[in-house]
Amino acid sequence: xxxxxxxxxxxxxxxxxxxxxxxxxxxxxxxxxxxxxxxxxxxxxxxxxxxxxxxxxxxxxxxxxxxxxxxxxxxxxxxxxxxxxxxxxxxxxxxxxxxxxxxxxxxxxxxxxxxxxxxxxxxxxxxxxxxxxxxxxxx
Amino acid sequence: xxxxxxxxxxxxxxxxxxxxxxxxxxxxxxxxxxxxxxxxxxxxxxxxxxxxxxxxxxxxxxxxxxxxxxxxxxxxxxxxxxxxxxxxxxxxxxxxxxxxxxxxxxxxxxxxxxxxxxxxxxxxxxxxxxxxxxxxxxx
Amino acid sequence: xxxxxxxxxxxxxxxxxxxxxxxxxxxxxxxxxxxxxxxxxxxxxxxxxxxxxxxxxxxxxxxxxxxxxxxxxxxxxxxxxxxxxxxxxxxxxxxxxxxxxxxxxxxxxxxxxxxxxxxxxxxxxxxxxxxxxxxxxxx
Numbered sequence: 001x002x003x004x005x006x007x008x009x010x011x012x013x014x015x016x017x018x019x020x021x022x023x024x025x026x027x028x029x030x031x032x033x034x035x036x037x038x039x040x041x042x043x044x045x046x047x048x049x050x051x052x053x054x055x056x057x058x059x060x061x062x063x064x065x066x067x068x069x070x071x072x073x074x075x076x077x078x079x080x081x082x083x084x085x086x087x088x089x090x091x092x093x094x095x096x097x098x099x100x101x102x103x104x105x106x107x108x109x110x111x112x113x114x115x116x117x118x119x120x121x122x123x124x125x126x127x128x129x130x131x132x133x134x135x136x137x138x139x
Numbered sequence: 140x141x142x143x144x145x146x147x148x149x150x151x152x153x154x155x156x157x158x159x160x161x162x163x164x165x166x167x168x169x170x171x172x173x174x175x176x177x178x179x180x181x182x183x184x185x186x187x188x189x190x191x192x193x194x195x196x197x198x199x200x201x202x203x204x205x206x207x208x209x210x211x212x213x214x215x216x217x218x219x220x221x222x223x224x225x226x227x228x229x230x231x232x233x234x235x236x237x238x239x240x241x242x243x244x245x246x247x248x249x250x251x252x253x254x255x256x257x258x259x260x261x262x263x264x265x266x267x268x269x270x271x272x273x274x275x276x277x278x
Numbered sequence: 279x280x281x282x283x284x285x286x287x288x289x290x291x292x293x294x295x296x297x298x299x300x301x302x303x304x305x306x307x308x309x310x311x312x313x314x315x316x317x318x319x320x321x322x323x324x325x326x327x328x329x330x331x332x333x334x335x336x337x338x339x340x341x342x343x344x345x346x347x348x349x350x351x352x353x354x355x356x357x358x359x360x361x362x363x364x365x366x367x368x369x370x371x372x373x374x375x376x377x378x379x380x381x382x383x384x385x386x387x388x389x390x391x392x393x394x395x396x397x398x399x400x401x402x403x404x405x406x407x408x409x410x411x412x413x414x415x416x417x
Contacts, residue, residue: 003281004350004351004407006351006404006407006408006411007408009347009350009351009404010404010408012343012347013343013344013347013397013400013401013404015343016339016340016343016344016397017397019339019340020340020393023336023337036379037329037379037382038325038326038328038329038330038375038379040329053336057335057336060339061339064339
């Protein structure tokens with residue numbers, strides 16, 4: 001498939017594998033602290049791991065939309081590079097949160113910055129495309 | 140990218156920004172009621188805001204699939220218009236839920252109606268496309 | 279739209295309807311055990327239904343990425359068939375979890391096997407495509 005933005009697809013698959021890895025880390029934390037499903041409380045470290053993962057779950061579709069908007073309508077390499085930075089940001093976030101609640105913040109801000117940057121660039125590309133396709137305005 | 144359904148892409152990005160806004164509102168509710176992460180309980184209003192957001196998180200990928208199915212296989216303007224109605228429905232849902240649990244229902248039913256309508260139209264388009272592509276049947 | 283992988287689109291829409299069905303089953307479990315939202319605890323069976331659904335919510339975007347990676351870059355019929363197996367796996371998982379916590383495991387391993395298989399095949403296709411598109415290497 002020559003038309004698919006393959007770099008964005010590659011980074012999408014990498015982020016998915018990272019999400020699977022985070023899920024697994026929550027499972028290990030369950031075992032380490034002997035917290036049986038369906039319980040989601042019982043030890044502060046497990047609770048932080050659980051919440052860190054939940055936050056990643058909430059964020060993930062939003063990140064994908066921002067990366068794909070930028071990748072399809074603005075620039076594929078910028079979108080893919082942003083996605084790689086997001087992966088680093090989420091790793092910092094996850095590891096930080098498990099150590100101490102406030103240590104989630106540096107990675108959190110990295111992810112938020114990537115999300116808004118890619119959304120903004122994607123929005124520029126989408127508005128240009130709408131002007132072009134429906135109003136015959138070329139920028 | 141002339142082939143991408145740009146109206147559906149635009150509405151997808153808008154729904155993502157709405158989801159980011161809901162996330163932020165939960166964060167504000169945390170601050171207002173002094174509930175520190177990773178806790179997710181402690182004040183009824185925060186608990187309603189938290190659950191309203193969780194429901195949006197659960198619903199979001201399902202909505203995206205319904206809007207894209209309709210947009211790619213049935214009608215792009217109908218899909219995009221349905222997406223805008225969904226945005227209004229989710230705002231009613233979120234604001235209603237925070238005020239009182241049962242006030243979430245009008246917005247809930249709006250979102251559910253959009254989801255099933257777009258899924259149904261998308262399914263018609265997908266079945267026609269499968270008949271056409273694999274069975275050489277034209278409707 | 280002749281170019282969209284319509285079999286993968288059809289299975290995507292089916293998985294979304296399955297997710298809507300799981301959401302509804304959690305709602306029925308709320309009613310059966312008289313647990314009013316926003317509460318998410320109160321009866322072991324409801325708590326298992328709730329957690330089974332949450333796990334499906336977490337898994338869903340990851341599954342979609344794996345199926346689409348395989349469908350676009352490796353083989354559309356294999357991806358769609360994998361998706362149908364995933365649907366069966368999730369049904370086993372959900373029904374098993376509600377009966378007893380450890381009965382979630384057979385369906386869980388089916389879903390995980392589908393996820394990793396489709397991700398692996400997708401990754402092969404993506405690497406070949408990158409070698410081809412950016413390094414002019416044909417395999």
